[in-house]
Amino acid sequence: MPGFRKAGMIVLSSPSGAGKTTLVKKISKNRNYSISISHTTRLPRPNEKNGKDYFFISKNNFKKLIKKKEFLEHAKVFDNYYGSSKKLVIDKLKKGQNIVFDIDWQGTRQIKNKNLNYKLVTIFILPPSKNELLKRLTKRENKNMKTVKKRMKEFKKDLSRWKEYDYVVINDNLQKCYKNIMKIIKRKNKIVFDKNETSKAILISAISLFLIIISDGPKTNRDEESVNYLRNYFLHFDI
Ligand code: ADP
Ligand code: 5GP
Numbered sequence: 001m002p003g004f005r006k007a008g009m010i011v012l013s014s015p016s017g018a019g020k021t022t023l024v025k026k027i028s029k030n031r032n033y034s035i036s037i038s039h040t041t042r043l044p045r046p047n048e049k050n051g052k053d054y055f056f057i058s059k060n061n062f063k064k065l066i067k068k069k070e071f072l073e074h075a076k077v078f079d080n081y082y083g084s085s086k087k088l089v090i091d092k093l094k095k096g097q098n099i100v101f102d103i104d105w106q107g108t109r110q111i112k113n114k115n116l117n118y119k120l121v122t123i124f125i126l127p128p129s130k131n132e133l134l135k136r137l138t139k140r141e142n143k144n145m146k147t148v149k150k151r152m153k154e155f156k157k158d159l160s161r162w163k164e165y166d167y168v169v170i171n172d173n174l175q176k177c178y179k180n181i182m183k184i185i186k187r188k189n190k191i192v193f194d195k196n197e198t199s200k201a202i203l204i205s206a207i208s209l210f211l212i213i214i215s216d217g218p219k220t221n222r223d224e225e226s227v228n229y230l231r232n233y234f235l236h237f238d239i
Contacts, residue, residue: 007032007093008119010185011101011108011165015158016078016151017137018127019171024102026178027185034097036089039065042080046142055085073103073110078150082107093118098185105161123181124165126233128172130155 010027012020028035039055041062050056057065062081066074072090074083084107089099101107108122127133134152141147162168167184171177 006118007096007098008121009089009093009099009101009111009116011103011111011120011122012125012181013103013105013108013122013161013165014125014171015127015133015155017133017140018125019136019174019177020102020125022174023125023171023178023181024100026174027100027181030182032096032098034092034099036084036092036099036101036103038082038084038103039071040080040082042078042082045140072114073107075104075106075110077104077106078154084111105158105164108164121167121185122165123167123169123184124162125177126159126162126168126170128170 010033012024014020024035027033037051037053037055039057039062041057041059042054044050044054044056048054048056059081062074062083065071065083070086071083072086074081076082082103084101084103092099101111103111111120112122127136130152133155134148137148137151138145141151169177169180169184
C-alpha cells in the first residue's frame with residue numbers, strides 16, 4: 001500500500017481559502033486514499049453535492065448525532081457545526097484506506113487526543129500571501145463579501161495554529177504543494193517535529209521544515225533568502 005504500512009490518518013488544516021479542500025480532493029484520487037466526508041449545518045455552495053462534499057444536515061440533527069456520540073470530532077466554525085463521522089472513518093481505516101481530513105484546529109486537537117491506534121500526520125497549509133487568500137476566497141464565495149470578510153477576519157487567529165501541526169506547507173503552486181504533501185505522507189522526508197521544544201525553537205524547526213519542503217528535499221546548505229522570507233512571513237503577521 002502506498003504511504004503507510006497500516007492505514008493512517010492525514011489531517012489538513014489552514015486559514016479558510018488557502019486550498020485544503022482542493023488538496024484533499026487531489027490526494028484522495030490516489031489508490032487507497034479516501035476523504036472523510038464531514039457533516040455540516042452550513043448551507044451548500046452552488047457546486048456542492050450532499051454526500052459528496054458534505055452531509056448537509058440541520059442543527060437539530062447535528063445535535064442528535066453529538067448526543068449519540070457518532071462523531072470522532074466536532075466543532076463550531078464560522079457559526080456552523082462541522083463533524084467527522086466515527087463510523088465512516090473507522091470502517092474505512094479497517095479496510096486499509098488512508099483517511100484524509102479537511103478539518104479545523106479544534107477537530108485536529110480532538111483526534112490527536114484520542115490516540116487512536118492509527119498513524120496520524122497533521123499538515124498546516126499556508127496561503128502565499130494575505131492578498132492571494134482574499135482573491136481565492138472572493139472567487140470561491142462568488143463575491144459574497146459578507147462571507148469573505150467573516151473568514152478574512154479569522155485569518156490571523158487561524159494562522160496562529162500552525163504551531164500545533166507536524167508540518168507546514170505553502171500552497172502557492174497547487175501541483176508543487178500537492179507533491180510536497182505526498183512526499184510528507186509517503187515519509188520520504190524523515191524530519192520529526194519535536195513537540196517539547198520552546199516556541200522559539202519550534203519557529204526555527206518550522207523554518208527548517210519549510211526549507212526542506214520548499215527546496216524539494218533536505219539540503220545541507222540552507223538558502224538564506226528562504227529563511228528570511230519565512231521569518232518575515234511570521235513577523236509580518238506578528239505570530
Ligand atoms: P479551503 O478548503 O482551504 O477553504 P479551497 O480548496 O476551497 O480552500 O480553495 C479556495 C479557492 O482557491 C478555490 O476557488 C480553489 O480553486 C482556489 N485554489 C486552491 N489552491 C490554489 C492555488 N494553488 N492557486 C490558485 N488558486 C487555488
Ligand atoms: P467550509 O465551510 O469552508 O467548507 O469549512 C470551514 C472550516 O470548517 C474549514 O476550516 C474546514 O477545515 C472546517 N471543517 C470542515 N469539516 C470539518 C469537520 O468535520 N470538523 C471540523 N472540526 N472542522 C471541519
